[in-house]
Amino acid sequence: MQTKYRVLVVDDSSFMRRFISDIIQADKELQVVGTAINGIDAVEKTRELRPDVVTMDIEMPEMDGLAALENIMHLFPTPVIMLSSRTKVGADATLKALELGAVDFIAKPSGNISLDLDKIQDEIIVKVKIAAQCYHRMARLSGSRGADSIATLPNFHNGLPLRRIVAVGTSTGGPRALQAVLSKIPGNVPAAFTIVQHMPKGFTKSLAERLNSVSQLTVSEANEGDELVAGRVLISPGDRHMLIRRAGDRLYVTLSDEPPVQGLRPSVDKMMESLVECGVPVTGVLLTGMGYDGVAGLKKIQAASGYTIAEDESTCVVYGMPRAALENNCVHKVVPLHQISHEIVSNL
Numbered sequence: 001m002q003t004k005y006r007v008l009v010v011d012d013s014s015f016m017r018r019f020i021s022d023i024i025q026a027d028k029e030l031q032v033v034g035t036a037i038n039g040i041d042a043v044e045k046t047r048e049l050r051p052d053v054v055t056m057d058i059e060m061p062e063m064d065g066l067a068a069l070e071n072i073m074h075l076f077p078t079p080v081i082m083l084s085s086r087t088k089v090g091a092d093a094t095l096k097a098l099e100l101g102a103v104d105f106i107a108k109p110s111g112n113i114s115l116d117l118d119k120i121q122d123e124i125i126v127k128v129k130i131a132a133q134c135y136h137r138m139a140r141l142s143g144s145r146g147a148d149s150i151a152t153l154p155n156f157h158n159g160l161p162l163r164r165i166v167a168v169g170t171s172t173g174g175p176r177a178l179q180a181v182l183s184k185i186p187g188n189v190p191a192a193f194t195i196v197q198h199m200p201k202g203f204t205k206s207l208a209e210r211l212n213s214v215s216q217l218t219v220s221e222a223n224e225g226d227e228l229v230a231g232r233v234l235i236s237p238g239d240r241h242m243l244i245r246r247a248g249d250r251l252y253v254t255l256s257d258e259p260p261v262q263g264l265r266p267s268v269d270k271m272m273e274s275l276v277e278c279g280v281p282v283t284g285v286l287l288t289g290m291g292y293d294g295v296a297g298l299k300k301i302q303a304a305s306g307y308t309i310a311e312d313e314s315t316c317v318v319y320g321m322p323r324a325a326l327e328n329n330c331v332h333k334v335v336p337l338h339q340i341s342h343e344i345v346s347n348l
Contacts, residue, residue: 004031005132008051010042010068011035011083012060020055020083023121030128039063043071046078052132054080055124056102058093066097073101079131083108091206098175099210103131103317107200130172130290134317162230163190164281164348165244165251169268169297171198171289173317175207177337178287179214182233184341187216191283191348192228192251194242194275196268198289201238208235226253236266243274251278264293268321272297282306283344287337288316292324299330307347312336 007024009032011017021032034049036042038060046054054072058065069080082105084094094105104127109119170177174197182193197207205221211233212219220226222234222242228251236242241256261267268286272294275282284301286294288311298308308331310322315337325331335343 004029005052005129006031006033006049007128007132008033008042008045008049008054009035010037010039010045010054010060010065011057012038013057016057020124023124024055024128027125027129030125039065039068039071042068043075046072046076050076051078053128054078055083055106055128056080056097057083058090058097059085066093066100069097069100069102077101079103079134081106081127081131086200086202088202088206091203092210094203095175095206095210099179101176103134104172107203127172130318161190162192162228162251164283165228165275166191166193166283166285166344167268167272167275167297167301168193168195168285168287169272169289169294169321170195170287171291171293171318171321173288174198175210176317177311177315178207178211180337181285181287181341181344182211182215182217182219185215185217185345187231189217189345189348190230191344192230193217193233194222194228194244194271195233195235196242196266196271196293197235198264198266198293199238201240204235204238208233211235222253222255224253224255227251228253236271239265241266241270243270244278245274246278246280251280262291262293264291268294269297273300276300276304276306283347284308285310285340285344286321286325286331287311287340288318288320288322290318290320292321294321295324295328295330298325299328302330302332308332309340309343310334311340 017035024030036045040063056065080102082097082102084090208221217233219233243254284298310325310331313319
């Protein structure tokens with residue numbers, strides 16, 4: 001008989017606790033082993049029950065979800081999925097939670113008390129199962145070595161023209177991975193960066209703002225017509241494809257509402273493929289995340305004599321996208337997260 005993944009549900013609303021528990025219990029591979037009414041209760045129940053996964057509301061009395069998450073990750077690292085509102089405040093708190101060690105998050109469809117959670121019940125089930133499979137990684141990843149310092153990277157001269165585009169794709173675990181990479185890239189690097197992070201609408205702007213605050217590069221959510229220039233990082237908005245078009249010697253962003261690719265919008269593949277079509281030198285990078293988005297893109301980059309990098313399994317929260325790329329023989333170099341910034345810069 002298959003062992004069920006054990007889940008602790010944390011929410012200050014009795015209705016939401018029951019609703020989320022019912023969704024989880026309906027899956028034969030999952031079992032709700034307890035509920036908690038606030039952050040204090042969550043920390044105690046996690047200590048007592050040692051669940052495989054915790055679903056954690058952010059806004060709660062006495063101790064909120066962020067404080068509870070920080071305590072849990074310090075005392076007994078456990079995969080945690082945050083439940084967040086789609087507001088600007090909710091997005092900022094969600095990004096903070098991911099920095100603190102949350103595996104992933106689920107955006108509530110309509111506020112703190114979402115009567116329509118059934119709309120995302122499949123997302124809840126899938127993300128809980130993925131998080132449960134991360135359990136064995138938590139202690140190791142929480143103590144993993146930091147990135148190489150900026151001082152170890154080549155010292156570029158200011159004002160260098162755009163030499164290459166670095167196209168990055170990532171999903172689950174991506175915000176922390178992106179911070180580790182971008183924070184160690186010199187600000188005067190002769191490359192522009194385009195990033196697709198699988199994330200809902202309303203969250204990528206907060207992600208860009210947080211990354212901009214820790215990077216020497218200029219990081220922003222992409223807008224229609226933005227130009228790719230050296231030292232600039234553009235992140236595709238949630239729920240829109242980011243394509244790159246060429247006009248003369250310049251490269252510009254085009255945002256598209258074309259249908260999702262393999263259920264995903266934005267798509268890593270579409271972003272990478274559009275760059276290859278521009279005929280510019282490209283480095284393709286796949287970081288932690290589930291699925292295989294980016295494999296087709298890396299194949300086209302490789303075929304166009306570009307350079308391709310995948311994050312090593314040892315540092316991935318979810319070893320999906322990089323593994324798929326490796327299995328499809330479209331990766332030049334596999335390196336752990338703390339070496340990726342150096343690998344990017346060394347191949348410009």
